[in-house]
Amino acid sequence: MRIGDVAALAAVSVRALRYYEEQGLLASSRSPSGQRHYAQGAVERVKLIQSLYGAGLSSRTIADLLPCVDAQVSTPESRALLAAERDRIDRQIAELTRTRAKLDAIIEQTSRPNPHCDYTTEPGRVEAST
């Protein structure tokens, strides 16, 4: 596959793929004329990279943990790294859940007309229907 095909299938830009290669996240072989060529797994790998970026990992961190994905083997350091990132994501989910709850509370507050302070209802029409 050429770079444009991978980009289309993984829904990322061509620029992003070159950047991933530059960061050591994605390998490619080269045709005699210098064009990149990708193996089958490339699309899946790019999707994985995207997920990890989306979870807030940096290129550097991803570069550190991808080899152990490839080799299916982990050193003590890589195990620690994997666990640390997993926990980070855990905490991130927890905080997002709290923030969502806050937003829900705001939605609740602002959507429900406020009975004891409802300057939108005219005097003489207090307590109509609940």
Add this chain to the structure above:
Amino acid sequence: MRIGDVAALAAVSVRALRYYEEQGLLASSRSPSGQRHYAQGAVERVKLIQSLYGAGLSSRTIADLLPCVDAQVSTPESRALLAAERDRIDRQIAELTRTRAKLDAIIEQTSRPNPHCDYTTEPGRVEAST
């Protein structure tokens, strides 16, 4: 309260607070000499702002929804905005959960010694002590 106190209590930098003010997220009164003074609620507001930043909202978006927190009232537009951001956070949590699962799978794969492909054990000396 002065800016340093708020910063300490909310665990953010002084620079951040000035930036929030610049973005219209945080109001302050001024002493005659020009120093900022904050009311009690400021610390809580800053924490809310931080949560929203943490959930990926931009200054602009926060600025759009904070007034409706203050007024306890929502217009149709603000309701739509609140709902949209809530849903974004929902999707974000879902994606993070998927990514965490991927990481868990990787941890599982790399932690468990792979019996049919264990090139780390030498032939003839399987199962020795280190």
Add this chain to the structure above:
DNA sequence: CTTGCCGCTGACGTCAACGTCAGGTTTTAG
């Protein structure tokens, strides 16, 4: 041969949420 698309390599631009530094005033502690 030419047109046109795809790909290549630099290399500068972007954007947001601050960090940091300069240079000056104010407040506080002793």
Add this chain to the structure above:
DNA sequence: CTAAAACCTGACGTTGACGTCAGCGGCAAG
């Protein structure tokens, strides 16, 4: 009174994951 700490206003610097532009090469169709 004085020194330190805290505050002020600009204004430039930082960082990461790309976007974008310039200029060039290669190659299949017509």
